[in-house]
Each structure stands twice: as C-alpha cells, then as structure tokens.
Amino acid sequence: MLIRMGPDIRESEVTDKGLWLDRRRFLAMGAAGAVAASAFPVGASPLTGAKSAYKVDETPTPMKDVTTYNNFYEFGTDKSDPAQLAPSYFGKPAKPWTLAISGECAKPGTIGLEDLIKPHALEERIYRMRCVEAWSMVIPWVGIPLADVLKRFEPNSKAKFVEFTTLVDPERFPGQRSRLLDWPYIEGLRMDEAMHPLTLLAVGLYGETLLPQNGAPIRLVVPWKYGFKGIKSIVSIRFTETPARSTWMKSAPREYGFYANVNPKVDHPRWSQAKERRIGEFLKRDTLPFNGYAEQVASLYAGMDLAVNY
Numbered sequence: 589m590l591i592r593m594g595p596d597i598r599e600s601e602v603t604d605k606g607l608w609l610d611r612r613r614f615l616a617m618g619a620a621g622a623v624a625a626s627a628f629p630v631g632a633s634p635l636t637g638a639k640s641a642y643k644v645d646e647t648p649t650p651m652k653d654v655t656t657y658n659n660f661y662e663f664g665t666d667k668s669d670p671a672q673l674a675p676s677y678f679g680k681p682a683k684p685w686t687l688a689i690s691g692e693c694a695k696p697g698t699i700g701l702e703d704l705i706k707p708h709a710l711e712e713r714i715y716r717m718r719c720v721e722a723w724s725m726v727i728p729w730v731g732i733p734l735a736d737v738l739k740r741f742e743p744n745s746k747a748k749f750v751e752f753t754t755l756v757d758p759e760r761f762p763g764q765r766s767r768l769l770d771w772p773y774i775e776g777l778r779m780d781e782a783m784h785p786l787t788l789l790a791v792g793l794y795g796e797t798l799l800p801q802n803g804a805p806i807r808l809v810v811p812w813k814y815g816f817k818g819i820k821s822i823v824s825i826r827f828t829e830t831p832a833r834s835t836w837m838k839s840a841p842r843e844y845g846f847y848a849n850v851n852p853k854v855d856h857p858r859w860s861q862a863k864e865r866r867i868g869e870f871l872k873r874d875t876l877p878f879n880g881y882a883e884q885v886a887s888l889y890a891g892m893d894l895a896v897n898y
C-alpha cells in the first residue's frame with residue numbers, strides 16, 4: 589500500500605488556530621477587488637493546510653525544483669521559462685480573479701476565488717506528480733477536494749463530464765502571443781474522476797500560495813493521471829454531457845487521449861512510460877500503474893480496455 593488512508597480529518601485539525609489565521613491572511617489578499625476575488629499573487633504568501641492522511645511516504649522534491657522546473661506553455665516551452673518570465677509578466681498589475689461556473693448545473697454563475705475557497709478547510713496532501721515526458725516529483729500541495737467545490741453548484745443528471753479552462757491574457761502569458769498551442773488550454777475529467785476524493789483543487793504548495801509558474805492562483809491536481817491533466821490558472825469550470833476536447837488531444841490526437849491515466853504498459857510515441865526519472869534522483873525508477881494510486885482508482889475503469897482508452 590503506497591499511500592496511507594487514515595481516518596477522516598478531525599475537527600480539531602481543521603479549526604487549528606494557526607491554520608485559521610493563515611486562511612484569514614489568504615482571504616485578506618483579495619480586499620482590492622470589486623467582487624470578492626483575490627488578486628494575482630506576485631510572490632508567495634504563507635498558506636497552511638491541515639495535514640491530510642492522503643500522503644505518500646516518499647521524500648518531497650525540493651521546493652526549488654518544484655518552482656523552477658515547470659511545464660506551462662503560456663510562458664514558453666522551456667522548463668525554465670515559467671519561473672523566469674512570471675515575475676515580470678504575470679503579477680503586474682494585480683487583478684481580481686474570478687471563475688465562471690456554467691453548463692449542466694442548478695447554480696451557474698461567476699464566483700470570486702475567495703468565495704470559492706472560503707467554505708472549505710485547506711488540506712496539505714503529498715502526492716506524486718508524473719509528467720508524460722517520463723520525469724516525476726513528489727509535491728506537498730495545499731488545496732481542497734474538487735468534489736466538495738463542485739457539489740455546491742449542484743450538477744444535474746446530464747453532467748457527465750467537467751471541463752476546465754485556463755486564463756487567456758497575452759499580457760500576462762507571453763507564450764500566448766504565439767500559437768504554441770490552441771489557447772485557451774482546456775482539460776476535462778469524467779464526473780466520477782472529478783468527484784474522486786483524491787482529486788484536488790490546489791491553491792498552494794510547500795505551505796505557501798501557488799507561484800504563477802505552478803498555476804496560481806488555482807489549479808487542478810489529479811495524481812493518478814499524467815501531469816498535463818493538471819490544468820493551471822483556472823478561470824472556468826463547465827459541466828457537460830460529452831468529454832472536453834483537451835488541448836493536447838487537439839494538438840496531437842494520436843499521442844494524447846482523454847483519460848491519460850499513468851500506465852507503464854502504454855507508451856507515448858515519443859516516450860516509453862515503463863520508467864521515470866524522479867527529479868533529484870540518479871537512477872530511474874519503475875513507473876507504477878495509476879502512478880501508485882491503483883488501489884484507490886482502478887475500480888473507476890473496471891471493464892475498460894486501458895490500452896484503447898488511454
């Protein structure tokens with residue numbers, strides 16, 4: 589068993605005073621907005637989550653690597669582009685951040701980041717992160733379960749999938765000045781994947797708010813799927829009857845599928861998926877089915893041919 593699934597988070601943990609103070613500080617960030625929305629964070633500020641039982645027993649990748657070796661094509665294609673360009677582009681000037689909730693639900697509308705987060709207790713979860721390029725990290729996220737957020741908008745019986753969209757703003761995302769990808773970046777999940785307890789909306793890592801390079805102010809984390817499913821800087825969540833055509837499916841339909849579950853047996857045309865390089869380690873390690881989360885999620889795909897539904 590690779591992750592410890594302990595008892596539910598206790599009330600005493602979520603009402604811990606330090607956590608409460610930090611949450612208030614986080615919520616105070618948005619005071620400038622006309623709607624209750626947090627500003628684009630220029631630098632990270634403290635953000636604590638209650639320690640969750642959802643944690644792998646592996647050494648977290650140093651924060652330096654997590655925040656400087658990134659894939660975020662809105663800034664450029666080099667791993668160093670996001671960290672190098674974000675400080676001069678993304679943070680200026682500060683602007684409120686809102687999310688549009690739409691589609692098959694009873695309560696669509698626009699909601700400020702603060703209001704989206706406020707009702708939920710922040711958790712710290714230490715997850716593996718596996719990029720389809722065959723490198724991996726272990727990241728201590730701070731976030732809230734996506735399921736709890738989605739339920740508030742009361743998805744109806746036609747809501748079979750959820751689609752997420754990244755902000756389009758070439759002033760802040762210099763990579764969007766060229767057509768590296770078909771902007772906006774779009775990703776999607778099947779409803780049961782979105783509602784799975786492991787699926788997280790992250791607003792921080794290593795006890796601080798997300799830096800732009802990691803998808804500030806809010807991004808998706810689905811630890812059993814390849815990293816590209818973890819869409820950054822989300823401005824829209826839409827409930828749909830049919831699966832989203834994701835950015836990578838549009839860009840290379842033969843290389844990327846909708847599910848993108850980590851699978852050592854199904855190779856990408858350019859990268860074998862049998863092994864991976866954990867950033868900071870010398871020897872390659874074996875890639876685990878569902879990135880080591882098979883016990884928790886394999887049942888979602890019972891009866892599906894995973895070589896076809898990749």
Ligand SMILES: Nc1nc2c(c(=O)[nH]1)N[C@H]1C(S)=C(S)[C@@H](COP(=O)(O)O)O[C@H]1N2
Pocket residue numbers: 654657658659660661662717718719720754773801802803814815816817818819820821
């Ligand atoms: N909007 C957007 N989200 C994105 C990407 C991107 O280019 N644009 N890259 C994805 C890929 S390929 C990976 S591996 C992860 C990397 O997340 P990290 O840089 O925080 O480790 O972000 C994903 N989310």
Ligand SMILES: [Mo]
Pocket residue numbers: 659718719720721814815816
């Ligand atoms: Mo990736």
